[in-house]
Amino acid sequence: MELIIFFIVGLMVGSFLNVVIYRLNLAESIFWGRSHCPHCKAKINWYDNIPLLSFILLQGKCRYCGEKISWQYPIVEFSTGLSFILLAEIFLQNHSWLNWLEVIFYLVLVSLLIVILVYDLKFLKIPLLIIWLAVAWTSAYYLLVDSFNFPVLINFWDSRFLSGLIGGAIASSFFLFLVIISREKWMGMGDVYLGFLIGLVIGWPNILLVLMLSFLLGSVVGLTLVISKRKKMSSQLPFGPFLIISLFLIIFLLKFFPAIDSYLRFYY
Numbered sequence: 001m002e003l004i005i006f007f008i009v010g011l012m013v014g015s016f017l018n019v020v021i022y023r024l025n026l027a028e029s030i031f032w033g034r035s036h037c038p039h040c041k042a043k044i045n046w047y048d049n050i051p052l053l054s055f056i057l058l059q060g061k062c063r064y065c066g067e068k069i070s071w072q073y074p075i076v077e078f079s080t081g082l083s084f085i086l087l088a089e090i091f092l093q094n095h096s097w098l099n100w101l102e103v104i105f106y107l108v109l110v111s112l113l114i115v116i117l118v119y120d121l122k123f124l125k126i127p128l129l130i131i132w133l134a135v136a137w138t139s140a141y142y143l144l145v146d147s148f149n150f151p152v153l154i155n156f157w158d159s160r161f162l163s164g165l166i167g168g169a170i171a172s173s174f175f176l177f178l179v180i181i182s183r184e185k186w187m188g189m190g191d192v193y194l195g196f197l198i199g200l201v202i203g204w205p206n207i208l209l210v211l212m213l214s215f216l217l218g219s220v221v222g223l224t225l226v227i228s229k230r231k232k233m234s235s236q237l238p239f240g241p242f243l244i245i246s247l248f249l250i251i252f253l254l255k256f257f258p259a260i261d262s263y264l265r266f267y268y
């Protein structure tokens, strides 16, 4: 039952994230003004704005002008719902307020990352406003967790904030290096800031896992697109989505196999 509630909340948040992605690009206000069809400008009624369901009932077309509604809408809604279920399943354990705080931290963080991922795919740009929001959110939560754990912090990497700063510094300087030697051909400055956020979230030394996985995913997908002739060797493939998906995968992996974490820490 609890998981169904998380799924429904996730669908509604996903629907809001679609609005954020759309209005962020137009620099419209995110909170004011009713939703309207981008094609015919007709206001969308609440019954045509139900996540997932309305898309199916309307068969993916605007009620008024018949223009196709982008697949982005149901995909983002469904993925957000699915991420919320997964996060609840993994992080919701004893229902203490500290545990709830952890769950809420991840729900908000993942929502912000979904916005960055879709925005980068769609516009080949990283929305810096969302990056800074996520950096502030993560720093505030990690500082709070550290202050609770303060007396038992033995090693510097037991502090989530310090280990995050080191992870962020390493990832962002690595991307900055790639930006400089490629003159912004392989990576853009947006990836440098995103790298900092990803490193801050996952910390040192786990950032190494995320970087390795993201380059692996990036080359597999890049080569597949080139071989299937969907893309040319020279065409741009945004790197942000690979970083974000790798971060999700490594967070889940570490939660299921905590031994990897201690193994890495032992060797670095």
Ligand SMILES: [Zn+2]
Binding pocket: 037, 038, 039, 040, 041, 042, 062, 063, 064, 065, 066, 067
């Ligand atoms: Zn329309």
